[in-house]
Amino acid sequence: MNTTSVLAIFIASIFTNNILLASFLGLCSFIVVSNRIETAISLGIAVTFVMVFTSAINYIVYYYILIPFKLDFLSYVVFIAVIAAFVQFLEMFIERFSPALYYSLGIFLPLITVNCAIFGAVLFMVIRKYDFIQSVGFGFGSGLGWALAIVLMAGLRKKMGYSKIPEALKGPGIILIVTGVIAMTFIGFTGMLSTQ
Amino acid sequence: MTGLLAVGVNVGIFLVLSVWLLISEKLLVRYGKCVVTINDGALVMEKEGGVTLLTALYENKVFIPSACGGKATCGYCKVNVINGGGPVLPTEIPFLSRGEMRSGTRLACQIKLKENIEIALPEDLLAVKEYRAKVSLVRKLTHDMKEINLDLIEPKEIQHRPGKYIQIQAPGPDGAVFRAYSISTPDYVKDKVQLIIRLVPGGIASTYLHNLKEGDEVKFTGPYGEFRLSENPDTAVLCIGGGSGMAPIASIIDSIYNRWPERTCYLFFGCRTTGDVFYLDRFKKMAEKYPNFKVCYALSDPLKEDEDWDGDTGFIHLSVDKRLPKNLDLQTFLCGPPPMIEAVQEVLKNKGYNPEDAFYDKF
Structure with missing residues (x-):
């Protein structure tokens, strides 16, 4: 059992233990989709949404099905299946109720399935022995943290459009360097609280 | 025991997820x-x-x-x-x-x-139709080239302009695939379609087509294509090709001399060795009959010692450079591999022709 308060976990997963900037998970869609702020925001929201729900569903599946049957070695397969199914569901849902959002996310919506940040969040939930409320709080915080990072990046890339970038670093090169710099500035939040 | 349980639980979870998705699809996805x-x-x-x-x-x-x-x-x-x-x-x-x-x-x-x-x-x-046809003749042209005649069964006639192509259906490992092949028969032949197929090692459609026998049935759709031969008999026609790029060119040349025996037409055709040469005799005969038809074949590989060759040697764009006059009212058709087309474009530009006006078929 982990005794950290939900609020602390929530704040920590946004700032001090940001899943992207501290664990470097979910970098691929972060690099590709951070070219426009609007798309970055909508993908951030979609990722947050998926993280909250997959953390919750996977928590139930893990602690109420896999553990009682001593089948925790199946967890990776099951977690991924749950994430994939949920993203499929979300795709249908968004297509039905918000075609505009559906089109603006385009191909990146189904790609959330393979966003390792989501799988990472679920695994952290198990490793750190969070209870249900903590897991949901952690999922929500991690999602917001990822969204914050990608929106920051999109904003910076807009500015970088006017900068002179060395030819060899154009594209992903400079993005990775800037990501590193943002990650270092986030170390500044470490003093705010310390959690696991 | 654990193994069975694991399989059972896994299947159970996957089943629940699938049912959930199927139900949501039923409820959510409705386009009408x-x-x-x-x-x-x-x-x-x-x-x-x-x-x-x-x-x-x-x-x-x-x-x-x-x-x-x-x-x-x-x-x-x-x-x-x-x-x-x-x-x-x-x-x-x-x-x-x-x-x-x-x-x-x-x-x-x-x-x-x-x-x-x-x-x-x-x-x-909108004029494109689906055709059923029977293979009526398979003829080997070179070591890797075959000429295949398809007699139309249903519909019985095809209306096409010279240089058009069809998409033939070939059985592939993951279901049928469609591949484009140019028609080599001229526009006045309406009851059959002839194709020239080069065997591509490992190619799904070319292997299938090379293995066809007389009497086999095939399906295709067509005709497609942007090629549009100028109807003005005073416009000279330049055809440059290599390999199976012969198909649209043969169709264009036969169509031209059927309608305008006096029309000027240049044919440049590039091959590697004498073993790749085909249709040369046929075009030589045409050139005797129609004085304004000029044929030039060129071999890019050096000749072997005991070989006879009265045509050009070197890449085809060098022959074009040497033999094509300047200042013609010219319409150009280029059908061949991309490096050949690029080299020819350069030559045409130097001669004062605008390569943008040409029709291309790169493959």
């Missing part, structure tokens, strides 16, 4: 009937939503070109969308120029029917 209007109402069709525009068109016997079967990798199935269809998807962007995006060009295989849609297609495409 969608109306597709083509060319201002020249053709109107109604289709249950959810399928791609390409599928809807095929089911209604509108055959637009598509080589990849709807995977957004060939970029052939371009249509002009006037109304509906949603915004351009990231999968289409690599195939569309800025101008095309502004004018509403889309890939039909990427548009999912969800609403009424209005599109414009070239009139020619």
Whole structure:
């Protein structure tokens, strides 16, 4: 059992233990989709949404099905299946109720399935022995943290459009360097609280 | 025991997830009937939503070109969308120029029917039909080239202009594939279609076609293509090709001399060795009959010691450079591998012709 308060976990997963900037998970869609702020925001929201729900569903599946049957070695397969199914569901849902959002996310919506940040969040939930409320709080915080990072990046890339970038670093090169710099500035939040 | 339990639980979880998705699909995905209007109402069709525009068109016997079967990798199935269809998807962007995006060009295989849609297609495409044909003759031209005659069964006639191509259906490991081949018969031959097929090692369609025997039945759609021979008899025609690029060229030349025996036409054909040469005797005879027809074959590989060759040697663009006069009123058709076409374009530019005006078939 982990005794950290939900609020602390929530704040920590946004700032001090940001899943992207501290664990470097979910970098691929972060690099590709951070070219426009609007798309970055909508993908951030979609990722947050998926993280909250997959953390919750996977928590139930893990602690109420896999553990009682001593089948925790199946967890990776099951977690991924749950994430994939949920993203499929979300795709249908968004297509039905918000075609505009559906089109603006385009191909990146189904790609959330393979966003390792989501799988990472679920695994952290198990490793750190969070209870249900903590897991949901952690999922929500991690999602917001990822969204914050990608929106920051999109904003910076807009500015970088006017900068002179060395030819060899154009594209992903400079993005990775800037990501590193943002990650270092986030170390500044470490003093705010310390959690696991 | 644990193994069985693991399988059971796993299957159970997957089953629950699938059922959940199926139910949500039933409840959430409802597009209803969608109306597709083509060319201002020249053709109107109604289709249950959810399928791609390409599928809807095929089911209604509108055959637009598509080589990849709807995977957004060939970029052939371009249509002009006037109304509906949603915004351009990231999968289409690599195939569309800025101008095309502004004018509403889309890939039909990427548009999912969800609403009424209005599109414009070239009139020619509406004339495209699906044909059944019987193989009536298979003739070996060179070590890797075959000439295949297809007698039409249903429909019995094909209307085409010289240089058009068909898409032939070949059985592949993951279902049928379509591959484009140019028609080598001239426009006045309407009851059969001849193709010239080069065997591509490992190629699905060319292997299938090379293994066809007389009497076998094949299916294809057509005719497609942008090639449009000028109807002005004073315009000279320049055909430059290599390999199976002969097919459209043969069709063009036969069509020309059937209608305009006096017309000027230059044929430059590049081969590697004497073993790759075909149709040369036939064209030499034509050149004797029609004085304004000039033929030039060139071999790019050095001759072997005991070989006889009275044509040019070296790459074909060098022959073009040497023999093509300047200041002709000229229409150009280029059919061959991309490096050859690029080299020829350079030569044409130096001679004062605008290579942008030429028709291309790169493969």
